[in-house]
Structures are given as C-alpha cells and as structure tokens.
Amino acid sequence: MNNHLQTLTQQVCEVARKAGAYLLSERKNFSEDKIEQKHAHDYVSYVDKSSEDIIVAELRAILPDAGFLTEEGSATHNDEQYWWVIDPLDGTTNYVHGFNPFAVCIALRNKTEILLGVVYEATLDECFYAYKGGGAYLNSQPIHVNSAHAIDQALLGIELPYDSSRYKDIALKLIGHFFGYAGGIRMNGSAAVAICNVAAGRWDGWIERYIGQWDYMAAAIILQEAGGKVTNFDGDEFFLNGDDIVASNSTVHQDLLDALKLTR
Numbered sequence: 001m002n003n004h005l006q007t008l009t010q011q012v013c014e015v016a017r018k019a020g021a022y023l024l025s026e027r028k029n030f031s032e033d034k035i036e037q038k039h040a041h042d043y044v045s046y047v048d049k050s051s052e053d054i055i056v057a058e059l060r061a062i063l064p065d066a067g068f069l070t071e072e073g074s075a076t077h078n079d080e081q082y083w084w085v086i087d088p089l090d091g092t093t094n095y096v097h098g099f100n101p102f103a104v105c106i107a108l109r110n111k112t113e114i115l116l117g118v119v120y121e122a123t124l125d126e127c128f129y130a131y132k133g134g135g136a137y138l139n140s141q142p143i144h145v146n147s148a149h150a151i152d153q154a155l156l157g158i159e160l161p162y163d164s165s166r167y168k169d170i171a172l173k174l175i176g177h178f179f180g181y182a183g184g185i186r187m188n189g190s191a192a193v194a195i196c197n198v199a200a201g202r203w204d205g206w207i208e209r210y211i212g213q214w215d216y217m218a219a220a221i222i223l224q225e226a227g228g229k230v231t232n233f234d235g236d237e238f239f240l241n242g243d244d245i246v247a248s249n250s251t252v253h254q255d256l257l258d259a260l261k262l263t264r
C-alpha cells in the first residue's frame with residue numbers, strides 16, 4: 001500500500017502542478033468583470049471552475065473508482081470507498097486582487113483517515129506533499145515543524161473566514177489574547193498554505209472555523225506527517241468532517257485550545 005501511495009502522491013503532484021500552471025497563466029489576463037460572488041466577500045470565477053475541471057478529469061483517469069468532494073461542486077461522491085477532496089484555488093480573494101499566496105489542494109481520504117495530500121503554491125513553485133506514514137516534503141525535501149518554539153516565540157496564524165457574523169467575536173478575542181503574548185500574528189488568505197507554513201516550521205500555530213474540508217484536508221496530513229498536531233476546536237483528533245481546525249507545532253497546541261475556551 002505504501003509504495004502505491006507514494007506513486008499516487010507523485011502523480012497527484014503532477015496534476016496539482018498542471019492546475020497551478022493554468023492559474024498562473026490565466027492571472028495574466030484576469031479582469032474583475034469575470035468575478036462572481038457566492039456569498040458576501042466570497043468570490044469565484046471561471047478560473048476556479050476550469051482549474052477544477054482539469055483536476056477532476058486527470059484524477060478520474062488515475063483512480064476511476066474514487067468519488068469527489070470539490071469546492072465548486074462539479075463532481076460528487078456516493079458510496080465510494082475513497083474520495084478526493086479538492087480546492088482548485090485556495091486563496092481566491094488573493095488571486096482576484098493580484099496578491100499571493102494561492103494554491104491547488106488535493107487530498108485522498110476514506111471514512112476514517114486522510115491517505116495523501118498535495119498543496120501546490122503556484123507563485124513560489126512550492127509543492128508540499130505527504131502520504132500516510134511517508135513523512136512530509138516540500139519540493140522533494142523533507143519538512144518538519146519547529147517544536148522548539150513555545151507560545152512566547154510562536155508565530156501564529158489567526159485567519160479570518162468569510163463568515164464574519166459568526167466569527168468576528170471569536171477572532172477579536174483570539175487576536176486580543178495573543179497580541180503581545182505570542183511571538184507574532186499573521187494571516188495570509190489561504191488556509192492550506194497557512195497550515196503548510198506550520199508544517200515547514202515557518203509558523204507555529206494556526207486557527208480557523210467555518211471553512212470547507214477542501215481548505216484544510218490536504219494540508220492537514222502534510223502537517224501530521226511533518227510532526228505537527230491537528231484537532232478541531234474541542235481538541236478532538238477526528239476533525240475530518242468538521243469546519244473548525246487548530247493546527248500546530250504540537251508544543252503550542254494546548255495554548256491554542258486554552259485560548260479558544262476564553263472565546264466561549
């Protein structure tokens with residue numbers, strides 16, 4: 001199984017790179033009149049949809065029996081044993097503003113676990129990937145969290161989801177709690193890249209709620225394989241079907257969960 005997963009992961013990296021190349025080339029001609037709004041401040045364009053079409057067609061050819069959960073909803077899953085979880089463009093708001101980062105995210109999961117994940121950040125040509133039990137990599141180099149950082153040195157991501165009405169109070173309390181207490185606070189507009197930043201030891205923790213499985217699924221296994229910890233807001237390691245994620249270098253995980261208790 002491991003050999004098979006390793007080969008499959010390499011194939012998925014190629015698919016993600018192909019979709020990423022498409023995103024980069026379309027950005028040269030992108031104009032704002034091509035943007036549609038899904039909800040307040042939540043955008044989509046033909047680029048997200050075409051990227052998804054490229055990915056779904058390629059993955060169908062690689063694993064014909066797998067189902068799909070995709071952000072733009074062009075393919076579905078029913079009773080398949082395995083299914084792909086795909087964000088064809090994570091960081092859409094960055095993309096439409098000509099800002100970075102943005103990424104292609106592809107994970108393969110079953111009912112109980114994530115088998116592989118690939119996050120390709122196109123602007124820096126950074127391909128993060130992992131498969132179960134195989135370690136985590138960035139462009140073929142092994143990556144690892146920086147577990148030496150305690151909370152007072154930790155660089156934390158406090159991301160802001162589109163659902164401001166439900167999250168505003170939580171976000172403000174988290175920022176208020178960590179500002180001046182943690183080493184620093186960032187947000188970068190791509191949940192997947194943020195979690196990979198923790199996996200690569202650049203950041204030490206990250207928190208967000210009201211996100212899609214496609215935003216975090218691929219990055220979550222990359223972080224786990226890089227030695228990090230992923231739970232939901234209650235600290236439960238079975239987070240796969242939820243919309244709330246706490247990701248860390250392990251060392252600061254309890255600090256993040258304790259801070260979330262203060263928001264309730």
Ligand code: IPD
Nearest residue numbers: 089090091092160161189190191
């Ligand atoms: C969004 C990004 C963003 C996060 C949002 C996500 P999208 O995904 O990951 O960082 O704050 O909650 O929905 O819309 O760019 O694919």
Ligand code: CA
Nearest residue numbers: 071087089090
């Ligand atoms: Ca997206």
